[in-house]
Amino acid sequence: MKRTHGTRFFTTAEITNDARLALERAGFSRRDFLKGTGALVVGFSIAGRLDKLGASNAALAATLDVPLNQVDSWIAIAQDESVTGYTGKCEFGQGFRTVQYQLIADELYVPLERITLVVCDTAITPDQGTTSGSQSHPTEFGPNGLRQALATAREALFAMASDELGVPVDQLSVRDGVIFVTADPSQQVTYGQLIGGERFNLMVNADAVPKDPSQYTVLGTSVPRYEIPAKMTGEFQYVQHVRLPDMLHGKVVRPPVVGATVIDVDEHSVEHLPGNVRVVRVNDFVGVVADKEWQALQAAMVLQVTWSEGVALPPRADFYNYLRQQPSRDSYTVLNDDVDQRFAEAASIVAATYLSPYQMHGSIGSSGAVADVQGSGPNGTATIWSATQGVYPQRDSVALLLGIPRENVRVIFVEGSGCYGLNGADTVSFDAALLSQAVGQPVRVQLTRKDEMAWGENYGPPYSIDLRAGLNQAGDIIVWEYEGWTDTKGNRPTATTPGNIITGALAGFPTPPLVPGGGDPPTSYSNNGNADSSYGAGCVRGTCGGTGTVSSERILTHTIQSPFFTGPLRAPGRLQNTFANESFIDEIAASVQADPIQYRLRHLSDPRLIDVLNAAANAANWDTRPSPKPGNPPTGIVTGRGVACVLYEGNNGYSAMVIEVEVNQDNGQVTVTRVVTSQDSGPVSNPDGLRNQMEGGTLQGISRALREEVNWDDQKITSIDWMSYPVIRFGGRLPSMDTVLINRLDRLQMGAGECSITVVAGAIANAIFDATGARVRELPFTPERVLAALAERGQIRK
Amino acid sequence: MPITFSVNGESRTVDVDPATFLLYVLMEDLQLNGPKFGCGAAQCGACTVLVDGVPIRSCRRPMSTVSGREVTTIEGLGTTENPHPIQTAFIEEQAGQCAFCISGPMLYGKVFIDQNPGATEDQIIQALNGLICRCYSHLRMVRALVRYAQEVRR
Numbered sequence: 001m002k003r004t005h006g007t008r009f010f011t012t013a014e015i016t017n018d019a020r021l022a023l024e025r026a027g028f029s030r031r032d033f034l035k036g037t038g039a040l041v042v043g044f045s046i047a048g049r050l051d052k053l054g055a056s057n058a059a060l061a062a063t064l065d066v067p068l069n070q071v072d073s074w075i076a077i078a079q080d081e082s083v084t085g086y087t088g089k090c091e092f093g094q095g096f097r098t099v100q101y102q103l104i105a106d107e108l109y110v111p112l113e114r115i116t117l118v119v120c121d122t123a124i125t126p127d128q129g130t131t132s133g134s135q136s137h138p139t140e141f142g143p144n145g146l147r148q149a150l151a152t153a154r155e156a157l158f159a160m161a162s163d164e165l166g167v168p169v170d171q172l173s174v175r176d177g178v179i180f181v182t183a184d185p186s187q188q189v190t191y192g193q194l195i196g197g198e199r200f201n202l203m204v205n206a207d208a209v210p211k212d213p214s215q216y217t218v219l220g221t222s223v224p225r226y227e228i229p230a231k232m233t234g235e236f237q238y239v240q241h242v243r244l245p246d247m248l249h250g251k252v253v254r255p256p257v258v259g260a261t262v263i264d265v266d267e268h269s270v271e272h273l274p275g276n277v278r279v280v281r282v283n284d285f286v287g288v289v290a291d292k293e294w295q296a297l298q299a300a301m302v303l304q305v306t307w308s309e310g311v312a313l314p315p316r317a318d319f320y321n322y323l324r325q326q327p328s329r330d331s332y333t334v335l336n337d338d339v340d341q342r343f344a345e346a347a348s349i350v351a352a353t354y355l356s357p358y359q360m361h362g363s364i365g366s367s368g369a370v371a372d373v374q375g376s377g378p379n380g381t382a383t384i385w386s387a388t389q390g391v392y393p394q395r396d397s398v399a400l401l402l403g404i405p406r407e408n409v410r411v412i413f414v415e416g417s418g419c420y421g422l423n424g425a426d427t428v429s430f431d432a433a434l435l436s437q438a439v440g441q442p443v444r445v446q447l448t449r450k451d452e453m454a455w456g457e458n459y460g461p462p463y464s465i466d467l468r469a470g471l472n473q474a475g476d477i478i479v480w481e482y483e484g485w486t487d488t489k490g491n492r493p494t495a496t497t498p499g500n501i502i503t504g505a506l507a508g509f510p511t512p513p514l515v516p517g518g519g520d521p522p523t524s525y526s527n528n529g530n531a532d533s534s535y536g537a538g539c540v541r542g543t544c545g546g547t548g549t550v551s552s553e554r555i556l557t558h559t560i561q562s563p564f565f566t567g568p569l570r571a572p573g574r575l576q577n578t579f580a581n582e583s584f585i586d587e588i589a590a591s592v593q594a595d596p597i598q599y600r601l602r603h604l605s606d607p608r609l610i611d612v613l614n615a616a617a618n619a620a621n622w623d624t625r626p627s628p629k630p631g632n633p634p635t636g637i638v639t640g641r642g643v644a645c646v647l648y649e650g651n652n653g654y655s656a657m658v659i660e661v662e663v664n665q666d667n668g669q670v671t672v673t674r675v676v677t678s679q680d681s682g683p684v685s686n687p688d689g690l691r692n693q694m695e696g697g698t699l700q701g702i703s704r705a706l707r708e709e710v711n712w713d714d715q716k717i718t719s720i721d722w723m724s725y726p727v728i729r730f731g732g733r734l735p736s737m738d739t740v741l742i743n744r745l746d747r748l749q750m751g752a753g754e755c756s757i758t759v760v761a762g763a764i765a766n767a768i769f770d771a772t773g774a775r776v777r778e779l780p781f782t783p784e785r786v787l788a789a790l791a792e793r794g795q796i797r798k
Numbered sequence: 799m800p801i802t803f804s805v806n807g808e809s810r811t812v813d814v815d816p817a818t819f820l821l822y823v824l825m826e827d828l829q830l831n832g833p834k835f836g837c838g839a840a841q842c843g844a845c846t847v848l849v850d851g852v853p854i855r856s857c858r859r860p861m862s863t864v865s866g867r868e869v870t871t872i873e874g875l876g877t878t879e880n881p882h883p884i885q886t887a888f889i890e891e892q893a894g895q896c897a898f899c900i901s902g903p904m905l906y907g908k909v910f911i912d913q914n915p916g917a918t919e920d921q922i923i924q925a926l927n928g929l930i931c932r933c934y935s936h937l938r939m940v941r942a943l944v945r946y947a948q949e950v951r952r
Contacts, residue, residue, distance in 0.1 A: 093896030093933055224892060231897035232885045234832025234873035238898065241831045249826075274815075294815065294822045364836050364844055364932040365898040417834075417898035418933045449837040688892055692938065696895055699934030722841040722930060730903065731927035734936055 066126045071156070071200040073126040074149035075104075079196030081177050083108060083115045087146050088128030088392065089136045090120040091227070093418045094753050095689035096136045098225045100146065102685060105218040107150035107211055110177040110191070112218065120413030122395045130390035130492065132421070132568060134652055134751020137681065141749040143206060151208040153200060160194045213683040213745040220743070222688035227415075239387040239414035239425075240368035244442040247370065249293040250435040251300035251445065252503075253286040254455035257310030257715040258563065262286060269304035279303065280438040283508035287431060289439050293446070310715050313563050320355050320464040323485040328558035330519035333482075333531045334538055334546075339554040342479035346470025350588050354580035355778040356463040356761075357709035360453060360725060361569055365417030367424030367456055368446035371432035373402060375440075380404030382437075386429040387416025389492075394426055396495035401430055401504060402437050406495070420700070422501075422567030424456030426493050430503035453725060454717040455502055458567025459710055461486050463576035467584040469550075475592035477603055479552040482531055482581070486573065487562035488514055502565055514561040527650025530574040530758070531555050533581035534646055535603035547606035547647050564710075564717070570700070571754040574648060575761065579705075579779060582644035582762030586627065587775065593626045596643050596766060606647065608680050608744075612656040613645045615678035615740045620658035627770040634793075637664050639673070640771025644762035648755045654680040654742075655755035657698070659763040660735075663771045665790055668783030670768060671733055672702050677759075678740035681750040691739045694756045698737065701760025703728035707780050803864045805830075806874030816862035821845045823861060824871065832871035833901050836930070843902025843929040847871050853905045872901050875908075884908045884946045893942040895933035902929040907943040915950040922947065 066073045066086070076084045085104045091097035097117060105112045118125060128139060141147045154174075161179035162169045165187050173182045180188035190196075213219070230236035255261070265286060267279045275295025280287045286305055290296040314322040343349065373382040382402055388394045391411040399406035411429075419425055428445050436443040447456050463486045470479040490500040490511050498504030499511040525538045525545035532538055532555045538546025539553075571578075589599035597617050604610050616622075623641070632638040640663070645656035660674040677694050684690055707726045710719045719725040761779055769775050774789040802811040805828060812827045824830045824847070833856050836844030840855035847856045848870040856869075876882035881889065884904060894900055903926055910925035911917060917925070922943045931939065 093894070093898075095895070224889070228892055228894060228897070229878040229881065229885075229889050231894055231900060232872070232888045232904070233876055233878050233881055234830065234871060234901075235878055236897075237831055238834070240834065241825070241829075243829065292822070293826055294818045297822075362932055363898075364842060364896070364930055365834055366836070366838075415896070417836075418896035420932075446835055449839060449841075692892060692895060692935070695937055696934045699936055700932070703934070721839055722837060727930065727932070728934070729927075730929040730931070730936060731924060734923065734940065737937060 066124060068126045068128070068144055069204050071149050071153050071202040071204055074146055075153050075200075077191045077195050079192045081114060081190055081192040081196070083110050083177070085115060085117045085146065086125045087117065087119050087140065088125045089140055090131040090389070090391075090413045091415055092131070092387075092389070093415070094693060095225050095686065097227065098223055098689060099219070099685045100140065101226060102218045102223055103140065103147055104150060106216050107147060108154055108177070109174045112223065114177065120391045121410070122391050123410045127392045129392060132389045134648065134754045137685070137749040137751055138652065147210050148206070148208060149204045151210040152202060152205040155205070155208050156200055156202055157191055157194055161189050164189045164194065216683070219685050220683065220687075222686055225689065237414070238365070239370070239385055239416040240365060240446050242370040242385045242414055242444065244370060244372060247442040247444055248289050248291060248439060249296040249445070250287050250289045250432060250443045251296040252431050252447070252451055253288065253300050253303055253305055254451055255284065255307055255310070257307070258313060258717070259311030260307040260309065262305060263308055264306040266304040270299045270302050273299050273302060275299070278439055280435050282434055283506065285434055285503060285506040287435050289435050289443055293444075313712055313714055315714070316712055319462065323462065323464050323487060323560060326560035327516035328485070328560045329514055329516055331557050331559070332519070332522050333527060333529070333555035333557070334525065334536060334540060334553040335521045335556075336539060336552050336554065338552050339479055339481060342552040343468075343470045346478060347473045348471045348591070349468060350471070350591050351466070351468040352584055352587055352777060354463075354465045354467070354583060356576035356579060357779060358459040358462050358564065359569060359704055359708045360459055360710055360719070361420045361423035361457050362453070362708070362725060362727060363417045363419055363423045366447040366449055366452040367428040368416060368444065369425070369429040369432040370442060370444045371429065371436040372442040373433055373437040376403050376437060378405060381408045382433060383410045383412065384429050384433055385412050385414050387414060387419065387425040388429060389419060389422070389425070393492060393494050394429060397493035397498045397504070398430065398433050400495065401498040401507060401509065402433055420570040421460070421572065422458045422492055422569070424452045427456050427501045427503045430493075430498065430501065430507070434503070434507060450720040454720050458490055458501060458565045460569030460572060461488060461562060461566040463573070463580070465577065465580040467580055469584070469588055471588070471592065475594065477535060477550045477588060480533060480536055480550045481553070482533070482555045483558070484531060484556070484577065484580075485558045485560065486576070487560045488566050489562035490565045491567050514559060529557070530577045530581070530646060530649065531557050532650070533585065534609060535585060535600070537605070545650070547609045548603050549605050550603060570697070571648070571758040574646070574754070574758050575701070575704070578644065578646045578758045579761035579765065582646070582759065583765045583775070583777065586642065586762075586766040586769065590627050590769070595624045595626055597622055598624060600643070600645065608654050609645060609647050612654045612678045612680050612742060613643075615742060616643070616645070616656035616658050616676050619678065619738055619740050620676040622658060627766065628773040629770050632771060635665050637662055638771045640767045640769070642763045642766025642768070642770055644759035644766065646755070646758050648751060648758055652751040653755040655759055657756065657759045657763045659760070659767045661764060661767040661771060663768055663786065665772060668786035668790070670706055670764065670781055670786060672735045672764065673733070674736045676738045676740070677756050678742060679752065679755055680742035680744055681752040681755065682747040683745050683749055684741050684743045685749070687741055690741060690752055693753045694739045695737055697753065697756035698760055699728065701757035702764070704757070705761040705764045705780055706782070709780055801861050801865045803866060804868040806870055812861070814861055816860065818861045819857055820847070820859040820861055820864055820869070821856040824856060824869070830871050830873055832873045834898055836899065841930075842899065843906070844899045846901040846905045848905055848909065851909065853909050872904055883949045887942040887946040887949065888939070891938045891942040891945060893938035894935050899929070899931045902926070903931065903939045903943070907939075907946070911943060911947045911950055915947060917947060919944055
């Protein structure tokens with residue numbers, strides 16, 4: 001009964017023979033796999049699953065890629081009415097897994113408790129690339145995501161029910177996975193009866209109609225996070241807790257200084273230690289393996305390694321000048337041809353330079369991973385349990401690292417501590433893989449704090465940004481120029497670039513060098529890096545994609561070779577650029593004695609950005625007047641307020657923030673006392689979850705604005721723990737925080753996790769100026785830098 | 799060397815180097831997931847456990863000093879089926895994101911509030927002084943602790 005109507009659904013989307021064969025193989029392998037390991041689908045109890053997925057089942061890992069365009073890649077319905085979803089977007093603590101449950105419940109009309117979700121396992125979930133860049137909402141709700149597959153499945157179930165019940169589809173309704181005749185609910189059939197245990201054998205239909213967000217009953221509500229109870233009771237197993245039979249423990253031994261290479265490793269130096277210590281060396285990658293973690297830790301400290309000299313590092317104190325003096329790769333976001341002419345015509349010109357340092361992800365837990373690698377060459381196999389943001393690219397990269405076919409590599413995501421980007425999760429996965437391959441047993445590695453901070457992660461890169469604007473007689477901006485310098489080294493590991501992260505490079509894989517050049521005029525407008533300000537019209541080849549009115553712009557970014565590994569750190573580049581742009585608009589407003597919000601509104605064109613700005617201003621009871629605040633004394637504690645706003649990535653979430661600060665002008669201490677944040681990311685999936693992200697992003701942004709910077713001496717990174725890399729901790733005054741959610745059900749879903757952090761630094765800098773008349777232009781705003789800015793006040797004020 | 803101590807109410811004996819820090823034994827030998835390795839330097843609090851009711855950083859606490867003592871991890875407070883009131887408060891407030899740090903705020907907060915049920919919000923924040931949560935769920939954690947304090951007073 002169930003499958004005989006299948007051909008009806010293929011009329012609009014033919015499956016090619018090749019695709020059908022691929023589906024047969026992928027589908028069967030996954031279903032067989034599920035039959036053999038039922039524990040997989042009972043939630044997050046990993047222990048049971050690991051026992052069944054050790055080395056002996058490595059062959060199971062050797063499956064094909066799971067195709068995005070097949071409904072069966074995304075959804076399976078069992079005879080007992082349970083629903084299993086499969087997706088390649090993972091949970092890092094941002095709450096997206098709960099949203100995925102909500103999406104399945106809403107689109108399929110099934111209760112949440114009936115759903116199980118399997119995420120980010122290269123053998124069984126669809127390849128959705130990395131979980132990053134605030135792309136989970138746009139992707140999962142987009143044409144190639146989970147929602148479209150669910151809509152296709154629902155339409156198929158309705159058509160099957162129509163045949164089964166002999167009633168047209170438009171006379172059917174559904175509730176809790178039961179389709180019934182609307183006029184006579186006693187005539188019904190369940191999903192399980194229609195398709196339980198069988199495949200849909202159906203391509204995702206681009207024409208299937210997902211539920212309109214106005215009809216959502218589960219999305220749009222604050223469903224509690226599914227994994228929070230287990231996290232609060234210690235039952236939750238993070239990747240650092242993956243335990244396999246016969247698992248050993250590894251630690252790495254990194255170079256003492258940047259650029260040092262191994263001359264000699266004295267294995268005898270650890271011979272006397274307990275725990276069957278083994279030493280592993282792959283080029284400049286050095287590590288030890290022992291029976292127990294404590295033993296591996298001791299061995300790593302004792303092991304004698306002779307290293308070469310390192311390389312000379314550019315001096316920290318002069319680094320922003322160094323950035324400007326190296327060969328660069330150049331990229332224009334906008335290049336209008338009337339910029340010089342407009343500056344010549346301008347009644348006045350404002351210019352300033354803004355500096356942002358290297359910053360760390362600084363995950364609270366140092367990164368961990370477990371690898372089970374057997375052999376090398378064509379018959380080698382590897383299974384890796386990793387908290388990576390990209391199980392699929394890691395699979396391909398590890399294959400090259402280990403010299404085994406990618407078909408034989410399986411990467412299984414297990415949540416770690418919050419990553420905020422490219423922390424040490426990939427690096428430590430490589431560490432575990434190399435060590436396991438060398439000893440032929442499963443190896444768990446958790447980095448030490450120093451190895452995480454100095455030799456584990458890819459830092460967020462520094463920026464030095466010159467901004468210049470020309471104004472007309474009325475004080476309106478008529479021309480805007482951005483020239484920024486940043487740097488890069490490595491990035492996420494890919495199929496061809498294991499050397500993009502530290503362990504791959506140590507093991508001998510090249511880190512692709514920056515190739516100077518570029519500088520061609522843009523062919524289309526993309527403000528993905530937020531180099532263009534909110535006030536730019538963004539006109540490229542006659543089409544204007546910006547959010548503002550300033551139509552004469554030159555937006556040029558230079559990228560140089562970094563001495564340190566870099567990569568995405570929450571709001572990568574956008575935070576640094578937005579700090580500069582949002583500080584600068586404030587400086588311009590002050591130069592013409594205009595209220596900071598009114599002046600912004602004069603130069604904005606995007607109604608949604610205007611709305612979030614007004615929403616934040618209203619919620620904050622914004623006091624409309626120019627900055628600085630009149631009447632504040634030049635000494636003692638003073639208060640002020642600042643604002644910032646942005647359309648994240650130029651198309652991925654609107655955010656505005658009003659911040660109030662206290663500045664102690666005697667010691668330079670800045671305290672944030674109040675934050676009001678508004679956000680428009682389209683339809684709100686989970687209001688409390690979004691607020692949680694906005695609040696966390698804001699406080700993390702305050703930490704990055706006031707405390708965080710990576711430092712080094714002439715040979716090595718000196719930010720190696722929480723004393724040498726200070727962050728905001730518990731104990732200080734917490735700001736009051738209000739969040740305003742603008743829920744636009746008629747718009748597409750946008751990113752939500754990086755909006756608030758992007759605007760924090762600019763809003764704080766502007767609040768400091770409002771309170772004191774002093775402009776801080778270098779992150780972080782340490783007491784020393786605030787005091788220096790206070791001392792320069794007279795020279796800066798217009 | 800065999801060392802006997804109590805963990806979450808059960809007597810346990812482990813044969814380890816007495817210099818081993820407590821956290822490694824809890825995580826590896828006893829397979830507990832509550833206390834976590836964050837920094838290994840007693841700087842962040844992710845490894846917090848109670849020893850005889852006092853919160854300590856287990857990542858720097860030698861096993862030789864816990865012989866005969868009572869160690870409590872967050873697993874010892876309650877379970878998802880039957881959570882301790884402080885865990886209920888954290889769940890109700892959704893007080894976490896990755897929650898890897900949770901042992902610190904929960905255990906320091908609990909001990910302080912149990913001893914000072916009338917504590918103000920500011921005093922509660924001070925009791926957490928120095929702990930790190932990198933997702934910055936601070937506001938929710940403080941709300942959860944204030945909620946727990948109300949529960950204790952009731």
